[in-house]
Amino acid sequence: MEDKVLGEGPPDWQHGDFTHSRAITKTTPFGQIKLFAPRHVSDESPKTLAGRNKVPRLIANRLLQGLLTLFLASIIIFGATEILPGDVAEAILGQSRTEESLAALRAEMGLNRPAIVRYSEWLGGMVQGDLGTSLATKRPVADMIESRMWNTLRLALLAAAFSIPLALGLGLWAAMRAGGPLDKSLAMGTLALIAVPEFFIGLILMKIFAVELGWLSSTANTRPYYSFWQNVQALTLPVLTLGFAVLAHMMRMTRASVINIFSSAYMEMAALKGLPKWWLVLRHALPNALSPILTVIALNLSYMVSGVIIVETIFGVPGLTRLLIDGVTLRDIPLIQACAMIFGAVYILLNLTADILSIMANPRLRYPK
Amino acid sequence: MSDVDIPVPRASVFAGLRLTKTAIVAGAVLLLWVFLAILGPTLAPHGEAEIISTKTFAPIGEGGWLGTDKLGRDVFSRLLYGVRTTLLLALITTVIAFAAGVTLGFAAAILRGWFDIIISRIVEAFMAFPSTLLALVVIGALGTSITVLVLTVGLVLSTGVFRVSRALGMDIGVMDFVEAARARGEGAWWILSREVLPNAMAPLIAEFGLRFTFSILFLSGLSFLGLGVQEPDADWGLMVQENIGGLFLGSSAALIPAACIASLTICMNLLVDWFQQRQQGETVLEKIDQ
Secondary structure: OEEEEHHHOOHHHHHOOHHHOOEEEEEEOOEEEEEEOOOOOOOOOHHHHOOOOOHHHHHHHHHHHHHHHHHHHHHHHHHHHHHOOOOHHHHHHHHHOOHHHHHHHHHHHOOOOOHHHHHHHHHHHHHOOOOOEOOOOOOEHHHHHHHHHHHHHHHHHHHHHHHHHHHHHHHHHHHHOOOOHHHHHHHHHHHHHHHOOHHHHHHHHHHHHHHHOOOOOOOOOOOOOOOHHHHHHHHHHHHHHHHHHHHHHHHHHHHHHHHHHHOOHHHHHHHHOOOOHHHHHHHHHHHHHHHHHHHHHHHHHHHHHHHHHHHHHHOOOOOHHHHHHHHHHHOOHHHHHHHHHHHHHHHHHHHHHHHHHHHHOOHHHHOOO | OOOOOOOOOOOOHHHHHOOOHHHHHHHHHHHHHHHHHHHHHHHOOOOOOOEOOOOOOOOOOOOOOOOEOOOOEEHHHHHHHHHHHHHHHHHHHHHHHHHHHHHHHHHHHHHOHHHHHHHHHHHHHHHOOOHHHHHHHHHHHHOOOHHHHHHHHHHHHHHHHHHHHHHHHHHHHOOHHHHHHHHHOOOHHHHHHHHHHHHHHHHHHHHHHHHHHHHHHHHHHHHHOOOOOOOOOOOHHHHHHHHHHHHHHOOOOOHHHHHHHHHHHHHHHHHHHHHHHHHHOOOHHHHHHO
C-alpha cells in the first residue's frame, strides 16, 4: 500500500476546488480511495499559499465550467429532440405520413445529413441569435419569444421582490427563536408548502381572493391602457403563487445558515460581552451569513424556472413557458429547442451566479494566510 | 433446565414501531388511498368516463356525491379511478428510478475509477438542467404516451437517487468492515449485497418515500399541463386541469382532486419524517436544510 499526497494529482484538484485540496489517494488492491488528511497537512508549499489572491482564478474556473455545462445542455436538448425517434419531418406530416412523403421532406429539410453537421449549424445559429423558424406558425422563433419574454420576466422579478425579503425576514426570525412555538409553526407551514403542488397553492389563492372575495383578478392579462390598480389586481395572484412556491426552501436555508453562525465561538464571545441581540444579529451574524444567503437566493431563483411553467398555465399568463408548452403540444421542435435553451441558460447562469457570489463573499479566499 | 416458566415480554408489532400520533394519522390516510386504489373502480357508483348528468359543474350533493365535472361526469367516481392511476404511475416511476439509480450509484461507489467518473459526469450534466424542462423536451420529441411519461419521469428521478446512493456507497465503502471483506478477497457483488446494502437500507427507504412524493408532484404537474395522462383516463392532476374553468361557477371539481394530491404528498412527507426521526433523529426539514 502506498500513500500519495494529491499535490501530484490532476491540476484541477490542486487549484480549482479548494475543498479537495487536502485529499490523499490511497491505492488499495481494489482501486484508489480518496481520503482526507488532517487539517494541517497541505498539498501546497507555503510559498504559493502566502498572499496569493485565489479569487480570480476560482471565478475563471467556474465560468469555464458554466460554459461547459451550457454546451452539455445544448447537446442534451438537441439530442433529445433530433436523434430520438420521431423527427421534425414526422412531426410536420403527423398521421398522414407515408414513407415516400417522409423521405422527400427529410431530403428537402436536409435532415439526411449527419446529426453532428446539423447540430453545429443549429448551435452556430443559436450563438448568433438565429433561433430558427417555428413549424406551426412559420414565423421566426426569435420574434415569438421577444413578444412573450417581458411577461415572464416581470412575473419572476416581482415574485423575487416579494419572496426574498419575506424569506430572509422569516428565516432570521425563526433562527432567533429556534425551537420555540413560532419556529415550530413556521416549520409546519414550510413542510406543508414544500409538500403540496404549486397549482394547489394557486387554486386556493384564486378561490379565496378572486372567486369568494372578488378582490383580485384570476387572469393575469395586463393592458397598456389599464390603470395601475387594475394591473396590481391582475398580477397579484400569479406573483403570490410563484413567490410561495420558492419561499419555503429559501426560508429554511436562511434559518439553517443563520443558526450555523449563531453556534460559532465568536458569536458566543460577542454575546458574553453583553452586546444587545439586534446588534449581534446585524453586525456580527449577518455579514458572515451573507455568502450562504446570496447562494440560497440565486439557487431559489433558478427553482422558479419550473414554478413559472405551472403559474403561467393557471393564470393564463401569455409568457415564455406557455409558448414552450404550446410547442410541446404541437411538437414544434425548433420552438421547443429555442425555449429550452433559453430556460436552460437562465438556470445555469443563476447557479453560476450563486457559486461566484459565494466565492467572492468568502474572505478566507480573498486573503489567504 | 429450570422449569420456571419465564414469560418473555412480547411487545406487539405496533409498539415496536414507536408510532407517533402524526404518523398514525398520516399512515391511516395513505392506507385509505391505497385501499381505494385497489378497490376504487368496484366501489365507484359510475364509470370512469360515464356522463351521468346534462348539468355540468354541478355542486357537491347534486348529480353525484361530489357533483359533476365539465362534461357532466361524476367527480366522485373519477376520483376513485384517478387514485389508482396517480399512485400506480408514481410507484412505477419511483421503482424504475431506484432500480437504475441504486444499481449505478453503488456500482460507481464500489468500482470507482473511470466507471464512476463517466457516470457521475453524465448525471451532473442532467442535473445542471431543470428537471421539468428536461421532461418537456423529451415529451415534445416523443409525443405523449404513458410509456414515454413513465420512462421520462423515471429518468429524471433516477439522477437524484444515483447521487444519494453513490454518496451512501462511498461512506459505507470506507468502513472497516468493508475493508475487512475486501481483504478477505470477497467479490464486488458479495460486498454490495452483504455489507453495503443492509447498512444503506434505512436511508434508502426514506429516500424512496421522498422520491415517491416528488414523483406524485411531478406527474400531476405534467398532467395539469396537459402533457401527462390523457382524457378520458382519470388522473388527479388531469382532473384539476379539466375543471379549473368551473372555479368561477362555484364548482369545487378542480379543488377536490388538488386537495387529494396535497393530502397524499403531505401524509407521505409526515410518514417519512417519522421514519427519519425514528432511524436517525433527523427530520425531513433538516434533510432539506442540508
